[in-house]
Amino acid sequence: MPIRPRQRDRNESNPAFGARRLKLGTFQTNLDSGCVMSDLDGRLDITWPNTVALAKLADEMEFEALVPVARWTGFGGATNPQGPGFETYTWAAGIAGATTNAGVISTSHVALTHPIVAAKQSAAIDHISGGRYTLNIVNGWNYPEMEMFGVSLLGHADRYACAEEWLAIVKRLWTEDETFDHEGRFYKIKKGYLAPKPIQHPYPAIMNAGSSERGRHFACKHCDLVFTSIRTFDIDTNKAHVQAYRRLAREEYGREVRIWSNANIVQAETEQEARAFYNYYVNEKGDWAAANHVIETMAAEINERDYPPERRRAMAEMFVQGWGGFPLVGTKEQIVDGLKRLSSVGYDGLLLSFPRYEQGLREFRDVTYPLVVQAGLRDLV
Ligand SMILES: Cc1cc2nc3c(=O)[nH]c(=O)nc-3n(C[C@H](O)[C@H](O)[C@H](O)COP(=O)(O)O)c2cc1C
Numbered sequence: 001m002p003i004r005p006r007q008r009d010r011n012e013s014n015p016a017f018g019a020r021r022l023k024l025g026t027f028q029t030n031l032d033s034g035c036v037m038s039d040l041d042g043r044l045d046i047t048w049p050n051t052v053a054l055a056k057l058a059d060e061m062e063f064e065a066l067v068p069v070a071r072w073t074g075f076g077g078a079t080n081p082q083g084p085g086f087e088t089y090t091w092a093a094g095i096a097g098a099t100t101n102a103g104v105i106s107t108s109h110v111a112l113t114h115p116i117v118a119a120k121q122s123a124a125i126d127h128i129s130g131g132r133y134t135l136n137i138v139n140g141w142n143y144p145e146m147e148m149f150g151v152s153l154l155g156h157a158d159r160y161a162c163a164e165e166w167l168a169i170v171k172r173l174w175t176e177d178e179t180f181d182h183e184g185r186f187y188k189i190k191k192g193y194l195a196p197k198p199i200q201h202p203y204p205a206i207m208n209a210g211s212s213e214r215g216r217h218f219a220c221k222h223c224d225l226v227f228t229s230i231r232t233f234d235i236d237t238n239k240a241h242v243q244a245y246r247r248l249a250r251e252e253y254g255r256e257v258r259i260w261s262n263a264n265i266v267q268a269e270t271e272q273e274a275r276a277f278y279n280y281y282v283n284e285k286g287d288w289a290a291a292n293h294v295i296e297t298m299a300a301e302i303n304e305r306d307y308p309p310e311r312r313r314a315m316a317e318m319f320v321q322g323w324g325g326f327p328l329v330g331t332k333e334q335i336v337d338g339l340k341r342l343s344s345v346g347y348d349g350l351l352l353s354f355p356r357y358e359q360g361l362r363e364f365r366d367v368t369y370p371l372v373v374q375a376g377l378r379d380l381v
Contacts, residue, residue, distance in 0.1 A: 212305075
């Protein structure tokens, strides 16, 4: 497929394809409270200036992925975390305009955005950002937000069948010059047309965070960036998990994928202070009702996930402390050691969150990031 005038090889324009040993990003900076579920003072208060301030800090450090979460309603409890927030395509367009280096992502619910609209909006953001854009595809699991639209969440297998058809249409629109008709199970398109094409050639990066077996196959077959949560402190188990993704992509689909995860940083002068602060915002101020609401929704039969009751307390804590991000708690040296360990596990990138997002990211830039660089984690490899 020849590069058209105005297009660029995405390996050159999109930092998500960059060569740094450990790529970095932010997560959920488009939503109120950021990644915590806690009545903590200083947590993200979602205004446009506040979300831009975070993007600019990340941009200074040339973070490769600013990932918003597609959320339409909050999780109740005392603080209604993730309730107020910015829609992710419009957020990404604004953030693309406010930054110059960082990778910018929009997160799209397949069932809520028609593929032509998704392809068109994505192309616009790719132009605004000069080819720094990645599309994150999510199938949805939070059925109350689907009900808000009068849309029923499809059964798990059908969600992925629909996503495959959706993404195939999006890719055709991005790459084909001739108009095309499409008659599928979920979509019907007459004379599909899209111009201008995205900046990135052959098309923008695609990200997915499915965690089921079906989701792993979808991501390895069709996507460039695979997102997976870290569920254990055991290094060998994590290594095996990452290697299994790479093997699946290589052996079944002849592809290479970049594997990302997320970590939540709680840093202080001493380890004891960091642990005390963790205890304060999680155990004293945590919004456990909201976290339990998340688990009940995820555990609904339609999501086909098995959450044994004895695991639920630990799961709720993971959501309260940082929306499932791997907790890194300690001094700046301990944080850098933690990042080194996760890099050695084989992750290409990590989205970072902080309980007090802006204060934390600022401190990370001033105090921790120089050590991250010194440790070689940002070297080109
Ligand atoms: C890093 C990350 C980001 C995600 N972002 C969203 C999101 O913005 N909106 C959403 O509805 N689900 C989101 N999810 C959930 C996944 O898309 C997916 O539904 C979940 O991992 C269940 O996987 P499965 O569909 O394979 O069962 C995210 C998951 C992860 C790990």
